[in-house]
Amino acid sequence: MSSLQQLAKFRAPSQLRMGGQLGRCPSCSFSPPGAVRASDLGRSTTEKAISPKLTCSAAAEKSGSFAFTRVVDTEGAARGPGTGPVRAQQMATGDASDPRIAGIAKSIRVIPDFPKPGILFQDITTLLLHTKAFRDTIDLFVERYQGKGISVVAGVEARGFIFGPPIALAIGAKFVPMRKPNKLPGPVIAEEYSLEYGTDKMEMHEGAVEAGEKVLVIDDLIATGGTLGAAIRLLGRVGAHVVECACVIELPELKGRDRLGDTPLFVLVSSA
Amino acid sequence: MAGIMFQDITTLLLDPQAFKDTVDMFVERYKDKNISVVAGIEARGFIFGPPIALATGAKFVPLRKPKKLPGEVISEEYILEYGRDCLQMHVGAVKAGERALVVDDLIATGGTLCAAMNLLERVGAHVVECACVIELPDLKGRERLNGKPLYVLVESH
Numbered sequence: 494m495s496s497l498q499q500l501a502k503f504r505a506p507s508q509l510r511m512g513g514q515l516g517r518c519p520s521c522s523f524s525p526p527g528a529v530r531a532s533d534l535g536r537s538t539t540e541k542a543i544s545p546k547l548t549c550s551a552a553a554e555k556s557g558s559f560a561f562t563r564v565v566d567t568e569g570a571a572r573g574p575g576t577g578p579v580r581a582q583q584m585a586t587g588d589a590s591d592p593r594i595a596g597i598a599k600s601i602r603v604i605p606d607f608p609k610p611g612i613l614f615q616d617i618t619t620l621l622l623h624t625k626a627f628r629d630t631i632d633l634f635v636e637r638y639q640g641k642g643i644s645v646v647a648g649v650e651a652r653g654f655i656f657g658p659p660i661a662l663a664i665g666a667k668f669v670p671m672r673k674p675n676k677l678p679g680p681v682i683a684e685e686y687s688l689e690y691g692t693d694k695m696e697m698h699e700g701a702v703e704a705g706e707k708v709l710v711i712d713d714l715i716a717t718g719g720t721l722g723a724a725i726r727l728l729g730r731v732g733a734h735v736v737e738c739a740c741v742i743e744l745p746e747l748k749g750r751d752r753l754g755d756t757p758l759f760v761l762v763s764s765a
Numbered sequence: 766m767a768g769i770m771f772q773d774i775t776t777l778l779l780d781p782q783a784f785k786d787t788v789d790m791f792v793e794r795y796k797d798k799n800i801s802v803v804a805g806i807e808a809r810g811f812i813f814g815p816p817i818a819l820a821t822g823a824k825f826v827p828l829r830k831p832k833k834l835p836g837e838v839i840s841e842e843y844i845l846e847y848g849r850d851c852l853q854m855h856v857g858a859v860k861a862g863e864r865a866l867v868v869d870d871l872i873a874t875g876g877t878l879c880a881a882m883n884l885l886e887r888v889g890a891h892v893v894e895c896a897c898v899i900e901l902p903d904l905k906g907r908e909r910l911n912g913k914p915l916y917v918l919v920e921s922h
Contacts, residue, residue: 607835614835618855621815621825628819654811655827658778659819662785668778668812676808678773698775 593629598762600626601742615742615764617652617713630656633761634739635663638709643736645708647671647697647728649720652713656741660711669701671710671724682730686723695723697731704732714742715758718749725756774809774870774898788813790918791896792820795866800893802865804828804885806852806877809870813898817868826858828867828881839887843880852880854888861889871899872915875906882913 600620607614620626638660647669648657654670661668672695674683680699685692702708710724715738725735735756743749743760750758778784795817804826805814811827818825829852831840837856842849859865867881872895882892892913900906900917907915 602836604835608832616835618827618834618858621818621827622858624818624822624824627815627825631819651808651811651829651833654808655815655825658784658812659816661778661781662788662816665781667781668784670775670778670808670812672808677775701775701779 591633593633594761596623597626597630597633597741601762603764613764615714615744617655617741620741621655630741630761631659631663634660634711637759638737638739639664641707641736643707643709645669645702645706645728645733647702647708647710647724649695649710649712649724650676653711656713657711660709666709667701669697671727672696682727684723684727684730686719688719695720695727697727702728702731702733706733708733708735710735710738710756712738712740714744715740715749715760716744716747718747718752721749721758722752722754725753774812777898778812787898787918788816788820791817791868794916795894795896796821798893799864800866801863802826802859802885802890804854804859804865804867804881806867806869806881807833810868813870813896814868817866817896823866824858826854828852828854828884839884841880841884841887843876845876846874850876850880852877852884854884859885859888859890863890865890865892867892867895869895869897871901872897872906872917873901873904875904875909878906878915879909879911882910 597620600623602616602619604614604616606612620630634656643664644666645668646657646661646664646666648654648671650670650672657670658668660666670677674694674696677696677698681696682699683694683696685694708728710721710728712721712724715721721738721740725738728735737757737759738753739759741761743758743763745763745765777787791813800821800823802825803814803818803821803823805811805828807827807829814827815825817823827834831851831853834853834855838853839856840851840853842851865885867878867885869878869881872878878895878897882895885892894914894916895910897915897917899919899921900915901922902920903922
């Protein structure tokens with residue numbers, strides 16, 4: 494019997510365990526404490542004033558609700574803006590009373606001036622180092638989408654590949670990667686979409702998704718909505734129904750939500 | 766037929782039970798080995814690594830092509846058939862003494878896996894094993910791993 498046939502016959506224990514231990518707060522070890530002045534990051538109308546003595550985790554607890562957590566690092570503030578990574582300052586959306594959201598938000602690292610000056614990059618790699626935050630992120634999506642007849646989770650390359658498969662596994666859906674051009678072997682269908690300058694293309698395997706299937710599209714973040722819009726169009730072209738787009742983070746000022754047509758968007762964290 | 770199918774792991778991903786079985790086999794092997802880091806190689810290592818990390822309680826560390834990771838990184842160059850490429854990891858993501866698993870969908874020549882191991886060892890981590898769904902044994906990638914164990918589910922000739 495070939496090893497492939499053995500693989501096909503293998504039946505593993507039924508439940509994919511999602512165990513793990515609590516991760517340490519990354520503020521001590523992963524990023525240096527440099528911070529941009531709070532005033533440089535813009536303000537929300539629901540902002541609460543936070544004492545500059547508080548660290549990120551203390552601020553999250555003391556602010557009561559999870560509406561806004563701003564971190565000011567007194568040493569970093571003295572160095573001025575753009576001097577290093579900052580702790581996430583995020584507004585929770587969705588179910589604001591879910592205590593897991595705050596932990597997820599504060600595990601996201603914001604890097605100024607990446608990939609270009611003036612851009613605040615939302616870095617989810619720190620979330621992935623926090624076993625509890627990563628597990629909670631997946632659980633929140635799984636709780637929302639299980640039992641809804643979703644047979645496809647489509648993940649956008651490359652960070653959508655990190656969040657999509659665990660969700661697919663937990664809800665019993667197939668995982669379909671949506672890729673940059675020339676990565677997928679074999680016949681593909683392609684959809685062009687606009688960038689700030691020029692266009693790009695997204696590809697999906699022919700035959701991966703069938704007409705009538707219910708699909709969830711996953712990416713780590715929605716900015717302008719160009720990529721997610723392309724994914725929705727690709728899936729629509731094969732007759733699938735995209736029930737929702739799901740992201741960890743939304744940048745609402747970029748109005749990506751408006752580019753998704755009738756498709757709803759669900760996010761865990763909104764970064765204004 | 767089956768061999769060609771499995772060189773493209775995307776068809777595996779279309780079968781939820783087969784995908785789950787694949788992940789479960791890795792999880793069963795590694796769950797009691799005190800692995801604190803699963804390092805996945807961009808991009809298909811991002812598909813298999815995170816489910817293994819989540820199930821074993823390890824953190825997931827993406828190893829990426831240049832200029833994708835923001836912030837401070839360390840880089841490891843490696844040789845291709847024609848030219849070179851480079852793999853990067855975040856500074857501070859992995860600590861000295863951590864026990865790491867490297868995951869990719871497939872090992873061919875072993876160049877990428879070797880670069881991944883070097884990155885982890887440079888920060889003082891201990892690479893316990895490299896794990897892939899598929900090996901192309903004719904390309905002798907196993908020999909490039911400097912004696913580090915390699916575990917694969919399927920060989921494809």
